[in-house]
Amino acid sequence: MGCPGSILLEKGEPDNGSDFADEGTAAHFLASECLIGNVHPATYLSRAIRVSDAYTGWEKDRPEGSGGTHWVVTAEMESHVNTYVQAVRKYAEGGTLFVEQRLPITPWTGEPDACGTSDAVILTGDGELIVVDLKYGMGEQVSPERNKQLMIYALAAHEEFSLVGDITSARLVIHQPRVHHAPLEWPCSLDELHAFGEEVKMAARVAVECYNEGHEVLAPSDAACRWCKAGKNAKCPARDKQLTEAIGADFDDLTKPDAQLPPVGEGPTLAQKMAACDLIEKWIKAVRGKVEAELFAGNAVPGYKLVQGKKGNRQWLDEADAEATLKSMRLKVEEMYSMKVISPTSAEKIFGEKGTAPSVKRWNKLQSLITQKDGGPSVAPESDKRPVYVLNVAENFDDETGSDMA
Numbered sequence: 001m002g003c004p005g006s007i008l009l010e011k012g013e014p015d016n017g018s019d020f021a022d023e024g025t026a027a028h029f030l031a032s033e034c035l036i037g038n039v040h041p042a043t044y045l046s047r048a049i050r051v052s053d054a055y056t057g058w059e060k061d062r063p064e065g066s067g068g069t070h071w072v073v074t075a076e077m078e079s080h081v082n083t084y085v086q087a088v089r090k091y092a093e094g095g096t097l098f099v100e101q102r103l104p105i106t107p108w109t110g111e112p113d114a115c116g117t118s119d120a121v122i123l124t125g126d127g128e129l130i131v132v133d134l135k136y137g138m139g140e141q142v143s144p145e146r147n148k149q150l151m152i153y154a155l156a157a158h159e160e161f162s163l164v165g166d167i168t169s170a171r172l173v174i175h176q177p178r179v180h181h182a183p184l185e186w187p188c189s190l191d192e193l194h195a196f197g198e199e200v201k202m203a204a205r206v207a208v209e210c211y212n213e214g215h216e217v218l219a220p221s222d223a224a225c226r227w228c229k230a231g232k233n234a235k236c237p238a239r240d241k242q243l244t245e246a247i248g249a250d251f252d253d254l255t256k257p258d259a260q261l262p263p264v265g266e267g268p269t270l271a272q273k274m275a276a277c278d279l280i281e282k283w284i285k286a287v288r289g290k291v292e293a294e295l296f297a298g299n300a301v302p303g304y305k306l307v308q309g310k311k312g313n314r315q316w317l318d319e320a321d322a323e324a325t326l327k328s329m330r331l332k333v334e335e336m337y338s339m340k341v342i343s344p345t346s347a348e349k350i351f352g353e354k355g356t357a358p359s360v361k362r363w364n365k366l367q368s369l370i371t372q373k374d375g376g377p378s379v380a381p382e383s384d385k386r387p388v389y390v391l392n393v394a395e396n397f398d399d400e401t402g403s404d405m406a
């Protein structure tokens, strides 16, 4: 929606997945199995999930040669998925739950047979449509407010289910259990949804026109470029232009004697340089990734080659063999094993989420033993929603009246 030319520019670009994305897919699969089968995620502890382009499901059922990555349901995954599953069940009490619901979006995008898949759609008994999205990432917090992905799912769900029940309002929910125990919600009127639907139609028309006529109408922005394959693969001229404008220079070789440098003291201010940092960092990441991908694919990038990287950490070939050998060397228990008390996070997993009265009592008792440092100051743009960090001047400067002033 943000960049009409991106569809043309992304065409044919590889969809470079990541372990983070695959882990998220595995967690989504586990969540859907639990919601559909009405079981607790702990049922699947230690079971393995396969994630590939062609197949996502239990490892034991995977078709031969499906490739992809392998994920074991650990206690950590079980705990986070359980938080999400419990929340969805709570939303669905007294209503109807649809899990991994495919939703046609053709009426808005115009693409034949286009569909989205919503993690959970709920029709409550009192006419509310709830669209829930599980985000398994723990990096950036995603907000449901005017979230385009969820708004289009809600539109499609409204279209799909309005015959089943009288829907009068909608609620968009993002649950990111590794960041927030409780889901984030955004109530949304049907009028807002339909107005958004018109925006989608308009953006889709412009994008399709660009695509059909071969125009690259590029409109770079953080929101648009973030997930764009052209940007990630360092293929976008608009991003390159933005970068050269931001750093105020072209790709001149500054080691050459005729290189043009601004006089000392002129050129961009510190704030202007800071504003360019984010863009430069993303651009560097994209260029490094693209060069690596080219070399892995056997394509030459003049001046660069693949070499063996740094060795990994040493580990025992077989822990049981190592343990037996160490024992035979008569090592003391405290020499052989490293044991330390569990962290508050691990304790919370044991007591905090079980919800039974004795567990809650024990967890409450532990709470008084926990301390947590405040976050240190960090630089953010002025538009950031967090309040300004108040520096404690007394702590940051020496007492100028003292004799040992540095």
Ligand code: SF4
Pocket: 003, 005, 006, 009, 218, 219, 220, 221, 224, 225, 226, 228, 229, 230, 231, 232, 236, 237, 238, 239
């Ligand atoms: S990187 Fe940004 S500007 Fe370039 S095509 Fe993608 S979304 Fe558009």
